[in-house]
Amino acid sequence: MVLLKNTMNLGQYLSSKNIIFKYALKRVALVPIVILAVITINFLLIHLAPGGPFQILLSDPSFSPQEVMILERQYGLDKPLYMQYFIYIYNVIQGNFGISYFYSIPVITVILYYLPNTLILAGLSLLLSSILGILLGIIAAMNYTKSEKKVLDKFLNILSMIFYTTPSFWQGIMLILIFAVYLKFLPSTGTYVSVSGFSIIEYLSHLILPVISLSLLLLPPIYFFTRSNLIEINRMDFIKAVRAKGIRERIIFVRHELRNALLPVITLIGLHGTILFGGATIIEIVFSWPGIGLLTYNAILNKDYPVLLGTLFFYALLVSLLNLIVDLIYLKIDPRIVLR
Amino acid sequence: MIFFIVSIVVVSSFNSNVLISKAQSSPTQLTIGLVGTPSDPFNPITQIALIDHWIQSVLYATLITYNASGALVPYMASSFNVSADAKNFTFHLRNNLKWSDGYPITAQDVVFTLNASIEYSTRVSSLLPLAKPSSKTFSHYTLNTSDVYTPNNYTVILHTSIPSPSLMAYFADFFYILPEHVDLGQNLSTNTFINSHVVTSGPWYLSNLSNYKPGSYMILNANPYFFLGPPKINTLVLQFFQTAESAEAALKSGSIQLMNNVPYADANGIKSSGFNIYVAPEMRVFFLQFNLNKHLADGSYNPISNLTVREALGYATNISALVSSVSSGYFKVWGQAEPYGMKYLGYPAWNSSLPSPQFPYNITKADELLNESGYVWHPGAPPRLNITLITLATIPYFVSAVQILKAEWALVGVNLNIKLEQTSNWVYDSFSAPQPKTWNIDLFDLTEPPDPFYPVNFLFGPGSGNAGNFTNPVIRDLIYNKSNTGNPVVRTSIFQQIDGIANKYVPYLFLATETEVDAWSTSVNFNDGFGGVFFQILSIYNLSYITPTTHPTSNNLLLIAVVSGIIVLIIVAIAIYMVYSRRKNK
Numbered sequence: 001m002v003l004l005k006n007t008m009n010l011g012q013y014l015s016s017k018n019i020i021f022k023y024a025l026k027r028v029a030l031v032p033i034v035i036l037a038v039i040t041i042n043f044l045l046i047h048l049a050p051g052g053p054f055q056i057l058l059s060d061p062s063f064s065p066q067e068v069m070i071l072e073r074q075y076g077l078d079k080p081l082y083m084q085y086f087i088y089i090y091n092v093i094q095g096n097f098g099i100s101y102f103y104s105i106p107v108i109t110v111i112l113y114y115l116p117n118t119l120i121l122a123g124l125s126l127l128l129s130s131i132l133g134i135l136l137g138i139i140a141a142m143n144y145t146k147s148e149k150k151v152l153d154k155f156l157n158i159l160s161m162i163f164y165t166t167p168s169f170w171q172g173i174m175l176i177l178i179f180a181v182y183l184k185f186l187p188s189t190g191t192y193v194s195v196s197g198f199s200i201i202e203y204l205s206h207l208i209l210p211v212i213s214l215s216l217l218l219l220p221p222i223y224f225f226t227r228s229n230l231i232e233i234n235r236m237d238f239i240k241a242v243r244a245k246g247i248r249e250r251i252i253f254v255r256h257e258l259r260n261a262l263l264p265v266i267t268l269i270g271l272h273g274t275i276l277f278g279g280a281t282i283i284e285i286v287f288s289w290p291g292i293g294l295l296t297y298n299a300i301l302n303k304d305y306p307v308l309l310g311t312l313f314f315y316a317l318l319v320s321l322l323n324l325i326v327d328l329i330y331l332k333i334d335p336r337i338v339l340r
Numbered sequence: 341m342i343f344f345i346v347s348i349v350v351v352s353s354f355n356s357n358v359l360i361s362k363a364q365s366s367p368t369q370l371t372i373g374l375v376g377t378p379s380d381p382f383n384p385i386t387q388i389a390l391i392d393h394w395i396q397s398v399l400y401a402t403l404i405t406y407n408a409s410g411a412l413v414p415y416m417a418s419s420f421n422v423s424a425d426a427k428n429f430t431f432h433l434r435n436n437l438k439w440s441d442g443y444p445i446t447a448q449d450v451v452f453t454l455n456a457s458i459e460y461s462t463r464v465s466s467l468l469p470l471a472k473p474s475s476k477t478f479s480h481y482t483l484n485t486s487d488v489y490t491p492n493n494y495t496v497i498l499h500t501s502i503p504s505p506s507l508m509a510y511f512a513d514f515f516y517i518l519p520e521h522v523d524l525g526q527n528l529s530t531n532t533f534i535n536s537h538v539v540t541s542g543p544w545y546l547s548n549l550s551n552y553k554p555g556s557y558m559i560l561n562a563n564p565y566f567f568l569g570p571p572k573i574n575t576l577v578l579q580f581f582q583t584a585e586s587a588e589a590a591l592k593s594g595s596i597q598l599m600n601n602v603p604y605a606d607a608n609g610i611k612s613s614g615f616n617i618y619v620a621p622e623m624r625v626f627f628l629q630f631n632l633n634k635h636l637a638d639g640s641y642n643p644i645s646n647l648t649v650r651e652a653l654g655y656a657t658n659i660s661a662l663v664s665s666v667s668s669g670y671f672k673v674w675g676q677a678e679p680y681g682m683k684y685l686g687y688p689a690w691n692s693s694l695p696s697p698q699f700p701y702n703i704t705k706a707d708e709l710l711n712e713s714g715y716v717w718h719p720g721a722p723p724r725l726n727i728t729l730i731t732l733a734t735i736p737y738f739v740s741a742v743q744i745l746k747a748e749w750a751l752v753g754v755n756l757n758i759k760l761e762q763t764s765n766w767v768y769d770s771f772s773a774p775q776p777k778t779w780n781i782d783l784f785d786l787t788e789p790p791d792p793f794y795p796v797n798f799l800f801g802p803g804s805g806n807a808g809n810f811t812n813p814v815i816r817d818l819i820y821n822k823s824n825t826g827n828p829v830v831r832t833s834i835f836q837q838i839d840g841i842a843n844k845y846v847p848y849l850f851l852a853t854e855t856e857v858d859a860w861s862t863s864v865n866f867n868d869g870f871g872g873v874f875f876q877i878l879s880i881y882n883l884s885y886i887t888p889t890t891h892p893t894s895n896n897l898l899l900i901a902v903v904s905g906i907i908v909l910i911i912v913a914i915a916i917y918m919v920y921s922r923r924k925n926k
Contacts (some may be wrong), residue, residue: 025794049765050764050772051767052348055771056767058767058771058782061788061789061805064465070478103379104529114555118634132911135911135912138915138919142915142919146918180589181589182594188590188592189586189589189590195369195575226760250919284582287581287586288556288581288582290553290556294582295555
């Protein structure tokens, strides 16, 4: 708002509030359109693949082709594709995602069981990687601008590059081998068996390795973005001008440097929603963490169309919402975006 | 993130005696790692996944079962009888049978289960001898009640109009008796894990629905009403893993004490780490399927339709070396449809006179046969034959096997074009696609129900399994007419004849009978031996004591949190310091 007030008169500012509202409304209205497009594309791609969900039973000598036909009839797979599509869309609008072929229960029941586990895993990882990525980015940038040798900056760059370039599943396996198999210090998998009642401590101990693993996926880009933005902004003329006015260094850093440097970082975090959920899938498989990624993986293996479409719907919804939230935060930080 | 890792390392290096949890496994608690995700472990009617079958064998009992050597023995039934013509089946139930809720199990429950299985089950074809058509049911069949008699609460007599010897395998393997007093009126074609009432008859039961976390684990308690007496192991935890590697890590870290289906490549490593290993022959054969159609789907000539070419490829394959390589020595080289170990009512179903492997490795002979077929070649010349082979990309030893085949066959001038396919594509190309197929050869394995009828019907009958289009009227007559006898000696000899005839036409090049490798920690002592495929549940039931072991828990989580917190504070302090100190340089 500081920048906005400096560059606009009051009338422009008030009318821009209306623009801001319209912009926000437009962004919200885009969400269902994006989701409908995602559903349609996914539906067609999945159903156009050769074979059906029950065809796999044909590789089992104790199942006959007639039994496979019975199952296909029960789930409406004998109907034409366009009819299946319209039935599906009609049901989704009513909140009915169908019955899972594999679990034989409503898809929404299955998803709501698995979804919280992914939200916890992804949420903690996003929080951890954002905080540490930004903090380390600040340290590296300050070291770069201040020090001659830039040792700390180089060290953090190399470290981040190592984590950035190694696959997350490999990092996960290494963490399991070191901390669970050799040191026997943490549980090897994400699942927690509560034989004698629920324990939050036990639950969290099972989360440590998966959260670290997933955070390692997100931390390097956040670190690099923060670092490079801070270095770049520090060189800009307006920073020199502000500093020449004699404003305190803390205020220069927080109000001008950090604020401007974090704008693209926030966008990056939003864009990384897809990477976050994609990465969560790999991590959930490696750590047997019962999240929506694992559910999707199993749905693909089992050709469980309703669950697969349901999880993809929720992915689209979550990523769209994450991007919407990021856009609205961005709007709050820099309202000039509506004028672009 | 590195700081969290560092904090854990720092904490773990202080004093391992303090940091390793004092929590120990109970002497009456066993945790088993299973690879896979159950679909509906409580409802045998909707069972699709193999892992469901395993869990149901813990939760439910069958009328008959297998002993450690694979012979049929009474289980819920105190005795059973099959007539010589395989048309009459009598089961006398034990009189002390009770459900996990204490309600008595009677012959009415057996009839109820038969009815439910025919009307709702995904395996209705196995029970068709007891069914009649119906337009009102999900399966379009219903129980032919005139064929079922219950003279008293503890006797069930079944009559079929045609000889139905395969019913016995179904009763032993899939026919889990359901509680009529709980399930009557319920739609059994849907999942039961959302029901609040799971009543079972096996050694362990689910005491509370919250003890099942789909995709994670299941905690089962000893069934006080189990007819052989409650098991000594009070708590049986089944933990689910997505990959065998995750289960292995859990076994090595002490989180689980027993795991099934150890990957063959890792079995020797686990054994050398001090774990016990049990290798049991599986009801599974590993083989090449040849496409016998004259032409492929694109109209091109199919050289594999020539018997001499198929024989040549048999001689060109060093089966012993291949099998040993892909299974780390755990498979048994085998040359017929019935896997080694398969029996019917205690009588071996395989043909012991057939050589295994069918074609001893001889590349000179292979070369001669290929020349004889018109495909003349000399080393250094372009390949004389180009053959397309499809297989599953998702099974590592399939991929290894086809690479070895490619190298072996190149020695006789045969070029193998390998198509590694994902499951859905492979299933379509192998089974669903119309004849003639697109491929020359298909490599896969077959899990066979414990009745010799199923593999021969699947491989040599006209169904979707016979993707190579092998038609032999003599074999089909033997399968559908001659094998329908209640005399086990005659019946098994029929299957032996089928294998002998089939091997002359080489529709398949059988490579091996597969094995199941199970591993358990030294804390578990199977005094009476571990039963492998047939006898696992009763082996676990017979366990009396688990040596308590330490395993990682999170007592050290607080310490990790403190150390991590300190490190984060240090990072924040460094960041603040660097921002402030910058002023001095400007």
